[in-house]
Amino acid sequence: MFLSLCVFLLIIAGALVTSNDAGLAVPDWPTSFGSFYKIPPMVGGVKYEHGHRMIAQFVGFLTIILAIWTQRVDRRRNIRILGWTALALVITQGILGGLTVKMLLPWYVSTGHAMLAQTFFSLTILMSIFSSRRWLESPPKSSLPDSGTFGLRNLSLLALLAVYMQLFLGAAFRHGGMHFLPHIIGAAFATVILLWASIRALTGYANVRPIRAAASAILGLLFLQLVLGFGAYLTRVEWGKDAAQPRMSMVATTVAHVAIGALLLAHCFMLAVQAYRHLSSRAAETSLSSDPKAVTA
Amino acid sequence: MRVLLASLLLVLALGCSEKPHTPTATSPTGPVTPIDSATTATITGVITFDGIAPKPVPIDMSQDPACVMGTEPNFSQSLTVENGKLQNVYVYIKDGLGNRIFATPSEPATLDQHGCRYVPHVLGIMTNQKLRILNSDLALHNVHPAAHDNASWNISQSPKGEPIEQSFSKPELMIPVKCNQHPWMKMYLNVSSSPFFFVTGKDGKFEIKGLPPGDYTIAALHERLGEKTQRITVAPKEAKSISFKFSPTDDSK
Numbered sequence: 001m002f003l004s005l006c007v008f009l010l011i012i013a014g015a016l017v018t019s020n021d022a023g024l025a026v027p028d029w030p031t032s033f034g035s036f037y038k039i040p041p042m043v044g045g046v047k048y049e050h051g052h053r054m055i056a057q058f059v060g061f062l063t064i065i066l067a068i069w070t071q072r073v074d075r076r077r078n079i080r081i082l083g084w085t086a087l088a089l090v091i092t093q094g095i096l097g098g099l100t101v102k103m104l105l106p107w108y109v110s111t112g113h114a115m116l117a118q119t120f121f122s123l124t125i126l127m128s129i130f131s132s133r134r135w136l137e138s139p140p141k142s143s144l145p146d147s148g149t150f151g152l153r154n155l156s157l158l159a160l161l162a163v164y165m166q167l168f169l170g171a172a173f174r175h176g177g178m179h180f181l182p183h184i185i186g187a188a189f190a191t192v193i194l195l196w197a198s199i200r201a202l203t204g205y206a207n208v209r210p211i212r213a214a215a216s217a218i219l220g221l222l223f224l225q226l227v228l229g230f231g232a233y234l235t236r237v238e239w240g241k242d243a244a245q246p247r248m249s250m251v252a253t254t255v256a257h258v259a260i261g262a263l264l265l266a267h268c269f270m271l272a273v274q275a276y277r278h279l280s281s282r283a284a285e286t287s288l289s290s291d292p293k294a295v296t297a
Numbered sequence: 298m299r300v301l302l303a304s305l306l307l308v309l310a311l312g313c314s315e316k317p318h319t320p321t322a323t324s325p326t327g328p329v330t331p332i333d334s335a336t337t338a339t340i341t342g343v344i345t346f347d348g349i350a351p352k353p354v355p356i357d358m359s360q361d362p363a364c365v366m367g368t369e370p371n372f373s374q375s376l377t378v379e380n381g382k383l384q385n386v387y388v389y390i391k392d393g394l395g396n397r398i399f400a401t402p403s404e405p406a407t408l409d410q411h412g413c414r415y416v417p418h419v420l421g422i423m424t425n426q427k428l429r430i431l432n433s434d435l436a437l438h439n440v441h442p443a444a445h446d447n448a449s450w451n452i453s454q455s456p457k458g459e460p461i462e463q464s465f466s467k468p469e470l471m472i473p474v475k476c477n478q479h480p481w482m483k484m485y486l487n488v489s490s491s492p493f494f495f496v497t498g499k500d501g502k503f504e505i506k507g508l509p510p511g512d513y514t515i516a517a518l519h520e521r522l523g524e525k526t527q528r529i530t531v532a533p534k535e536a537k538s539i540s541f542k543f544s545p546t547d548d549s550k
Contacts, residue, residue, distance in 0.1 A: 021480040044478035244373035245481040
C-alpha cells in the first residue's frame with residue numbers, strides 16, 4: 001500500500017513535469033547534469049524534472065524490495081510472478097522516461113510512459129489487494145451467476161478497455177500527438193460504458209461488498225474526472241491559449257485530471273478482479289446445471 | 298462489439314494529427330553566384346497592425362530568483378504592436394531567387410539570454426552560418442530548438458556560461474526555440490539560404506537591400522498572425538517601397 005501511495009505521488013510528479021513544460025529541463029539521462037547522486041539547484045524546471053526522477057528512484061528501490069519480499073514470503077506462484085512483473089514494468093518505465101529525454105519528447109514515447117505509469121500504479125494496487133487479510137480470509141462467492149445479456153465480467157473488461165483508450169487519447173493530446181477532439185469523443189464513449197458497468201454492478205451485486213465498493217468508487221471518480229476534464233479544457237484550451245506560461249489553474253486542473261484518471265483505471269481493475277472472483281460464468285452455470293453429478297455433489 | 302471497435306478506430310483516425318508541414322527548399326550547393334552590386338535594388342517597407350492590439354500578457358518569473366530583475370513587469374512578446382507598427386515580423390524573399398548560391402557570412406549571428414528572455418525574440422540566419430548563443434543571466438538555461446527539417450537538440454547552459462555555437466544546414470522557417478527551465482522563454486529562428494531577410498523592430502520597418510533585379514515574391518511572416526505575400530518586380534538600382542497589413546482576424550490564438 002505504501003508503494004501504491006508512492007507511485008500515486010510519482011504520477012502527480014510526472015504530471016507536474018508535463019504541465020510545467022519541464023520535460024527537458026535536465027538534458028541528460030540516466031545522469032542529471034552529469035551526476036548520478038548530486039542534487040542540482042531545485043529551481044525552475046529542474047525542480048519538477050529532477051524531483052520526478054528522485055521519487056522514481058525511490059519507487060524503483062521499493063519495487064525491488066517488493067519483488068524479492070514477495071518471492072520469499074508469498075507461496076502463491078501468481079503473486080510472485082506479479083512481483084517480478086512489477087519490477088519489469090518499473091524498469092521499462094525508467095527506460096521509457098530516459099528515451100523520452102534522449103529523443104526530445106516524441107509524443108509516442110511520452111504517451112507510452114504516461115500509460116505504463118498508470119498500469120504500474122494499478123498493478124501495485126492489485127498486489128496490495130491480493131495480499132490483504134480480507135482477500136486471504138474471505139472466500140469468494142463464486143456461486144453468484146454472472147447473468148444478463150452482457151455480464152458484469154465482460155462489462156468490467158470493456159470498462160478497462162474504454163479507460164485505456166481514454167488514457168491513450170488524453171496522453172497523446174497532452175504530448176502533442178493528437179487533437180483534443182478524439183479525447184472529448186472518447187470521454188462520452190467511456191462515460192457510457194463506465195456508467196453501464198457500475199450501475200450493473202450496483203443493481204445486480206450490491207450484496208457483494210468489494211464489487212459494490214469498486215462500482216461506487218468508479219461512479220464518484222467518473223463524475224470528478226468529467227468535471228476536471230472540463231476544467232482542464234477551459235483553463236488550457238480556451239482561457240489559456242494566449243498564456244505566456246503555464247498558469248496555476250492550468251497546472252492544477254490537468255494534474256488532478258491525470259491523478260483521478262489513474263485512480264479510475266485502478267478501480268476498473270479492481271471491479272474486474274472482484275467480478276471474476278465472485279461471479280461464475282454463464283457457461284460454467286450451464287455446464288453445472290446440466291451435469292447431474294455436479295448438482296448432487 | 299463491432300460497433301464499439303469501429304467507433305474506436307474512427308476516434309483514432311480523427312485524432313491522428315501529425316502537423317502538416319510544408320517542406321522548405323533545400324539549400325543549393327556549389328560555387329557562389331556573382332551579383333553585380335552596381336545593379337542591385339532595395340525594397341523597404343513597414344508592417345502595420347490594423348485594429349486594436351491584444352493586451353500584453355504578463356510573465357511571472359518568480360519561480361527562479363535569478364530571473365527576477367528590477368520591478369518592471371515583463372510581458373510576452375508573441376504579439377508586440379506599438380503605434381500600429383508590428384514588431385518581430387520576419388520579412389524574406391520567398392520566391393524568385395532561382396538557383397543562386399549565396400556566401401555564408403563568416404560572422405556568427407548572436408542570440409542572448411538576458412533577464413530570462415531571448416534577445417532577439419525572432420532571428421534570421423543563413424544556412425550553415427554559426428549561431429552563437431550567450432547566457433548573460435545568473436540563471437541556468439537550456440536551449441532547445443524544436444526543428445523539423447534540421448536536427449533538434451537540447452543543451453544546458455550554466456549561468457554566464459561558455460557560449461554555445463551551432464549551425465543549421467537546411468532552410469527552415471519559424472523554428473521554436475525553448476527553455477524548459479523557464480516556460481515563458483520562447484523565440485523563433487528562421488534559417489534561409491539567401492541573405493535577403495529582415496526582422497522588424499519597434500518601428501515595424503524593414504529593408505532588404507542588395508537584391509538582383511527581377512520578379513520576386515516577398516513574404517512577411519509572424520509567429521501568431523501567419524504569412525502574407527506580395528509579388529514585386531524590381532529594376533536595376535531601383536528602390537521600392539511596399540507595406541504589409543495584419544489585423545486581429547489573422548490571429549491564430
